Amino acid sequence: xxxxxxxxxxxxxxxxxxxxxxxxxxxxxxxxxxxxxxxxxxxxxxxxxxxxxxxxxxxxxxxxxxxxxxxxxxxxxxxxxxxxxxxxxxxxxxxxxxxxxxxxxxxxxxxxxxxxxxxxxxxxxxxxxxxxxxxxxxxxxxxxxxxxxxxxxxxxxxxxxxxxxxxxxxxxxxxxxxxxxxxxxxxxxxxxxxxxxxxxxxxxxxxxxxxxxxxxxxxxxxxxxxxxxxxxxxxxxxxxxxxxxxxxxxxxxxxxxxxxxxxxxxxxxxxxxxxxxxxxxxxxxxxxxxxxxxxxxxxxxxxxxxxxxxxxxxxxxxxxxxxxxxxxxxxxxxxxxxxxxxxxxxxxxxxxxxxxxxxxxxxxxxxxxxxxxxxxxxxxxxxxxxxxxxxxxxxxxxxxxxxxxxxxxxxxxxxx
Numbered sequence: 001x002x003x004x005x006x007x008x009x010x011x012x013x014x015x016x017x018x019x020x021x022x023x024x025x026x027x028x029x030x031x032x033x034x035x036x037x038x039x040x041x042x043x044x045x046x047x048x049x050x051x052x053x054x055x056x057x058x059x060x061x062x063x064x065x066x067x068x069x070x071x072x073x074x075x076x077x078x079x080x081x082x083x084x085x086x087x088x089x090x091x092x093x094x095x096x097x098x099x100x101x102x103x104x105x106x107x108x109x110x111x112x113x114x115x116x117x118x119x120x121x122x123x124x125x126x127x128x129x130x131x132x133x134x135x136x137x138x139x140x141x142x143x144x145x146x147x148x149x150x151x152x153x154x155x156x157x158x159x160x161x162x163x164x165x166x167x168x169x170x171x172x173x174x175x176x177x178x179x180x181x182x183x184x185x186x187x188x189x190x191x192x193x194x195x196x197x198x199x200x201x202x203x204x205x206x207x208x209x210x211x212x213x214x215x216x217x218x219x220x221x222x223x224x225x226x227x228x229x230x231x232x233x234x235x236x237x238x239x240x241x242x243x244x245x246x247x248x249x250x251x252x253x254x255x256x257x258x259x260x261x262x263x264x265x266x267x268x269x270x271x272x273x274x275x276x277x278x279x280x281x282x283x284x285x286x287x288x289x290x291x292x293x294x295x296x297x298x299x300x301x302x303x304x305x306x307x308x309x310x311x312x313x314x315x316x317x318x319x320x321x322x323x324x325x326x327x328x329x330x331x332x333x334x335x336x337x338x339x340x341x342x343x344x345x346x347x348x349x350x351x352x353x354x355x356x357x358x359x360x361x362x363x364x365x366x367x368x369x370x371x372x373x374x375x376x377x378x379x380x381x382x383x384x385x386x387x388x389x390x391x392x393x394x395x396x397x398x399x400x401x402x403x404x405x406x407x408x409x410x411x412x413x414x415x416x
Contacts, residue, residue, distance in 0.1 A: 002095040008060040015335040016132040026405040030056040050409035055089045083119040090123045098124035104330030105139025117155040126160040133330035137175035161415040165333040166354035182411035187404025207387045234271045237319035242279040247325035254375025276304040322347040325370045341395040344388030348378040
């Protein structure tokens with residue numbers, strides 16, 4: 001099956017662009033690059049175990065994270081350029097199925113989607129929407145005028161297939177009257193196949209040491225050596241874009257509350273937040289810098305900056321807990337939570353949109369909102385009651401790359 005993929009890969013790096021890259025790599029890359037120059041058919045050495053040939057239009061409308069969802073005149077020019085490329089691929093390679101990632105509820109991004117559908121849809125027999133973001137249906141009903149809602153319906157519905165990440169996400173696909181809807185979880189390559197041999201023993205040793213210290217007991221040198229380093233410091237990782245919506249400042253306040261409570265109990269334990277990610281706005285970066293200059297926050301925070309590859313793996317391996325109290329408008333099935341699960345990290349996050357569906361029933365790390373006290377209480381529970389094996393199992397059962405690509409290819413092929 002031939003698929004025109006109208007979506008961007010990193011940079012800028014975020015969950016959606018990363019998942020598009022994984023899909024493209026898994027399905028063999030851009031098939032245009034495998035076509036011999038001057039030949040009318042694909043090169044014979046091209047292989048694809050999933051039965052999907054991708055023809056990629058790298059529709060990158062934003063240069064940086066700050067640009068995403070913002071209006072710039074040059075973006076209008078890019079829309080026309082990318083759409084012309086898509087139409088050219090339609091006739092040059094005979095691609096009749098158009099794959100697109102619709103925007104969340106942001107006006108500028110939705111208007112861009114209108115233009116893409118207006119220009120490209122007439123040339124393709126089948127339209128596949130992959131809903132990486134959530135919330136468009138609610139946004140259309142509550143935040144826009146009737147004319148904008150009607151235009152969205154007119155240009156989008158009905159589509160051949162909608163691929164959603166969760167049951168919560170079904171509302172977006174149903175709003176546009178998709179002929180088919182398939183639920184396909186995100187998935188990533190296993191970043192720590194050595195979990196049982198290297199991560200879990202250290203995690204258990206630190207867990208047992210914390211329990212003894214919380215109970216007022218001493219730990220001997222042998223027990224301390226097994227923990228790696230400083231078992232009295234509970235290492236909490238925040239790995240995401242550094243924004244208020246994503247929960248950065250709530251996590252910081254939660255750590256501060258937790259340390260006050262530990263001090264009041266006379267406990268030798270203290271929590272330290274390691275912040276990894278880029279800031280999206282200068283104002284929030286300045287606020288963060290101001291906070292970590294104060295004695296309370298300076299002792300309990302460390303900013304790692306943007307981390308990737310080996311640095312990110314190191315941060316995840318060293319962490320004891322993961323904290324991501326997000327209330328981001330388009331949050332759906334974030335990759336950072338899947339990565340934390342892969343490392344078996346006990347996780348505090350919010351009961352927001354699709355997130356509860358990612359976790360086992362009655363998981364103690366799910367909190368209603370961004371209350372610092374609720375964050376602190378959940379961190380206390382997890383640091384003495386959970387070593388993460390359950391979440392590691394959850395990753396292996398639901399969020400591996402192999403499972404994701406198999407289910408995604410099956411859903412895409414069903415559109416034919």
